Amino acid sequence: MIRQSLKYRKTLTVLGVLSLLLFLFLILLKDNKGNGMNQRVIDDVQKLNYRGFNPLPKKDTLILSEMEKQIELNPKDDSTKQELLEAKSRIDQLEKKIAILEGRVPQKYPEVKFLGYKERKRILVTGGAGFVGSHLVDVLMTQGHEVIVVDNFFTGRKRNVEHWFGHRNFEMIHHDIVNPLYVEADEIYHLASPASPPHYMQNPVKTIKTNTLGTINMLGLARRVGAKILIASTSEVYGDPMVHPQPESYWGHVNPIGPRACYDEGKRVAETLAYSYAKQEKVAVRVARIFNTYGPRMHVSDGRVVSNFIMQALQNLTITVYGNGRQTRSFCYVSDLVDGLLGLMASSYTLPVNLGNPVENTIQEFAMIIKNLVPGCRSMVATGAAVEDDPQRRRPDITVARDNLHWEPKVSLQEGLQRTIDYFKEELSRTTFYNNQTYMDMKSHH
Numbered sequence: 001m002i003r004q005s006l007k008y009r010k011t012l013t014v015l016g017v018l019s020l021l022l023f024l025f026l027i028l029l030k031d032n033k034g035n036g037m038n039q040r041v042i043d044d045v046q047k048l049n050y051r052g053f054n055p056l057p058k059k060d061t062l063i064l065s066e067m068e069k070q071i072e073l074n075p076k077d078d079s080t081k082q083e084l085l086e087a088k089s090r091i092d093q094l095e096k097k098i099a100i101l102e103g104r105v106p107q108k109y110p111e112v113k114f115l116g117y118k119e120r121k122r123i124l125v126t127g128g129a130g131f132v133g134s135h136l137v138d139v140l141m142t143q144g145h146e147v148i149v150v151d152n153f154f155t156g157r158k159r160n161v162e163h164w165f166g167h168r169n170f171e172m173i174h175h176d177i178v179n180p181l182y183v184e185a186d187e188i189y190h191l192a193s194p195a196s197p198p199h200y201m202q203n204p205v206k207t208i209k210t211n212t213l214g215t216i217n218m219l220g221l222a223r224r225v226g227a228k229i230l231i232a233s234t235s236e237v238y239g240d241p242m243v244h245p246q247p248e249s250y251w252g253h254v255n256p257i258g259p260r261a262c263y264d265e266g267k268r269v270a271e272t273l274a275y276s277y278a279k280q281e282k283v284a285v286r287v288a289r290i291f292n293t294y295g296p297r298m299h300v301s302d303g304r305v306v307s308n309f310i311m312q313a314l315q316n317l318t319i320t321v322y323g324n325g326r327q328t329r330s331f332c333y334v335s336d337l338v339d340g341l342l343g344l345m346a347s348s349y350t351l352p353v354n355l356g357n358p359v360e361n362t363i364q365e366f367a368m369i370i371k372n373l374v375p376g377c378r379s380m381v382a383t384g385a386a387v388e389d390d391p392q393r394r395r396p397d398i399t400v401a402r403d404n405l406h407w408e409p410k411v412s413l414q415e416g417l418q419r420t421i422d423y424f425k426e427e428l429s430r431t432t433f434y435n436n437q438t439y440m441d442m443k444s445h446h
């Protein structure tokens, strides 16, 4: 009799534990299918057509509370309850172990191509955690290369590349390139520098050091290891241009002691350094003159016109046009720029190349375009004080890129802005961002 009841109890326990394990398995399965964690990265990566990207969720709390409910629902007798509790505590321990292991095993990553060791390159990207850098890193990684990101996180963010953390082809170095760096690389994309006017003006000495000392260090590294190096220069080398649109042959119109000088003169020196190393040390250099670029992963408080206007439009705040709004810019979507950078690195063309979208708008028009793309936007568009030395007209002549790289932008302003607006909407929903001041407002109050 006693033996039989013991047997009965054992069977009950085994059944109980088995059903709990089945339950656990179902929860894991459900959780792996989708979750709210890092939706931004998932969306971003999916937009770039990566597949299989599905970070693992936190599941412990959910499972345990469900188990407690089960125990409450099945209080058949005390001993069964006791055994269920023991099972629960054992599962609890196992879950903790799984969580520890999950921390060690690689997550699921965007799909990367396999490259044989002859095709696979080691590619260093300075500023790789920044806005442009991180999009470039995504493409290089999916192509199957080994990528080393170097960033000092002055304006870059770990969040932009965290979906690669732990991948065997990916390495992240927290380093300021103002100091020398000793790594091995076949190619270097040298993008490190603050790029937003309010950011680079905030610490002009740091900006000029990054573009001069930092560039010397990267050119020195390229010489030592025999790497090809691409320098990210800018349309700002043309200053407030007297020639329109701007071809690469134009020498520019720059104020050497103005508020923008740390950046535009810094980049001009960077170009001079590149061609000095090319001539004297036979370093293989490529120089991209990057025009205004926009897209997802721009910081909400980046301070440049695209992020400012979109954030203002999404929150029904006044859209702040600096000056009379008749100054012009031409905006290029980030994926087009990345294509251009890759094309330039691969080409044999060694002189500077303009990379930008030749579609030109006044800033006033641009404010209206953004306002109209945000449904129900009630923002007013207001003009205000002009920015000192603000270039009045800017539009790239991209004949050189067309002829030598067979490159031209593909993403229309409408489409690119829509994707960027969607990104900023997501950013707004994840943070309570209520700072309606632009950097310029903040500066004028201090």
Ligand SMILES: O=c1ccn([C@@H]2O[C@H](COP(=O)(O)OP(=O)(O)O[C@H]3OC[C@@H](O)[C@H](O)[C@H]3O)[C@@H](O)[C@H]2O)c(=O)[nH]1
Residues within 6 Å of the ligand: 195, 196, 197, 233, 234, 235, 236, 290, 291, 292, 293, 303, 304, 305, 306, 308, 309, 320, 321, 322, 323, 327, 329, 363, 387, 390, 391, 438
């Ligand atoms: O809130 C704003 C921000 C900016 N602006 C205006 O919009 C125009 C574009 O300004 P941004 O700050 O976006 O960028 P800028 O064109 O001045 O500089 C950029 O040039 C090319 C790149 O190399 C750099 O990323 C950056 O220096 C300027 O005329 C500026 O005065 C506004 O009217 N309102």
